Amino acid sequence: MLLVSFAHNTAAQPVPAGDENIPYLMTFGNRAETSWGDDDFSLTFFFRIPKEYTDPVYIRIWDPDCGGDHDEINGVFDTQTTFEIFGGEDCWEPDDAKGINPVGNYKSGNLLAFKSFGDDSRYDNDWYTFGPFNPTEGEFVDQWQGYVFKIIVEGVEGDDGNLYRFFLSTDPDNNRDVEGGNAFAYEYSFRMHNNPNEVSHIYPFVDDRAISVKQRNFDWDNDGLIRIVSVARMGQISSVSGEDHWSEDEFAVLEGEATKSLDLQFHKKKSPAVRNNNVVITVQNQYGEYMPFFVIPIGGVPKYKYSIGVTPQKN
Numbered sequence: 001m002l003l004v005s006f007a008h009n010t011a012a013q014p015v016p017a018g019d020e021n022i023p024y025l026m027t028f029g030n031r032a033e034t035s036w037g038d039d040d041f042s043l044t045f046f047f048r049i050p051k052e053y054t055d056p057v058y059i060r061i062w063d064p065d066c067g068g069d070h071d072e073i074n075g076v077f078d079t080q081t082t083f084e085i086f087g088g089e090d091c092w093e094p095d096d097a098k099g100i101n102p103v104g105n106y107k108s109g110n111l112l113a114f115k116s117f118g119d120d121s122r123y124d125n126d127w128y129t130f131g132p133f134n135p136t137e138g139e140f141v142d143q144w145q146g147y148v149f150k151i152i153v154e155g156v157e158g159d160d161g162n163l164y165r166f167f168l169s170t171d172p173d174n175n176r177d178v179e180g181g182n183a184f185a186y187e188y189s190f191r192m193h194n195n196p197n198e199v200s201h202i203y204p205f206v207d208d209r210a211i212s213v214k215q216r217n218f219d220w221d222n223d224g225l226i227r228i229v230s231v232a233r234m235g236q237i238s239s240v241s242g243e244d245h246w247s248e249d250e251f252a253v254l255e256g257e258a259t260k261s262l263d264l265q266f267h268k269k270k271s272p273a274v275r276n277n278n279v280v281i282t283v284q285n286q287y288g289e290y291m292p293f294f295v296i297p298i299g300g301v302p303k304y305k306y307s308i309g310v311t312p313q314k315n
């Protein structure tokens, strides 16, 4: 089995992280139309704590309320959003947990903490902290050489958009990195920047079994284009969706790309600028398995190397 090196992961752990340049994660109330940009009103993220780390950790949520600043109103703010933290055996391992739809046994593992937020000024533009959690309360995953926790965010009432961020911290009151920590998801639901000059990124990890990659994106509102960069790819243009539907693009893994991350770059349309654009993206391999996006890319941000060229990978 492939063991992944997280050795370079010394950067900070906001989620989304700095290299992603994604302003907010996004989850709408379950009475919203999907044309607002959320396909299923459910977001799952995983946190990875390196096995060497033994002190308590905290999962902090910025702006967990749906009201006041940052959030997207639809009529009046009447949305409830639940945040649930899972650990224990089977928190990550079952297929339903690694899927992209809130179906089956996706809430697997032990429920460690839970809170529901409405329109509440106490948590507006401020932090709420879950924890402390002992790292061994997570699920030990050999492949990731660490303990994994899961957070599921769901809009259980209303029709407004909750925008928020996470931070994996060693401190309940401040954002302090867990050295070597990381976070990953199989489906990314997020808000794009309003400024058309900003470029956002996600970094799907290509394991050693992948020979092809399919990206699917939802409700992109034809906002610019997606470019794929890797050690072997200079900026291949991939398809974006229009309003309220999925588009997809499948391409072969090239030599040099396995066991590294791809850089999917989201270049916004310059004019007219698309504002408040909520989108969803997933990436699968040829088996239909969803590929994880680590917020701190495994192997670092990939840079195109001219000498590698474009040769399909030999498997």
Ligand SMILES: [Ca+2]
Residues within 6 Å of the ligand: 073, 074, 075, 076, 077, 078, 079, 158, 159, 160
């Ligand atoms: Ca509303």
Ligand SMILES: [Ca+2]
Residues within 6 Å of the ligand: 063, 065, 066, 067, 068, 069, 070, 071, 123, 124, 125
């Ligand atoms: Ca708010």
Ligand SMILES: [Ca+2]
Residues within 6 Å of the ligand: 062, 063, 064, 065, 066, 067, 070, 071, 162, 163, 164
């Ligand atoms: Ca919010």
Ligand SMILES: [Ca+2]
Residues within 6 Å of the ligand: 036, 037, 218, 219, 220, 221, 277, 278, 279
């Ligand atoms: Ca959209």
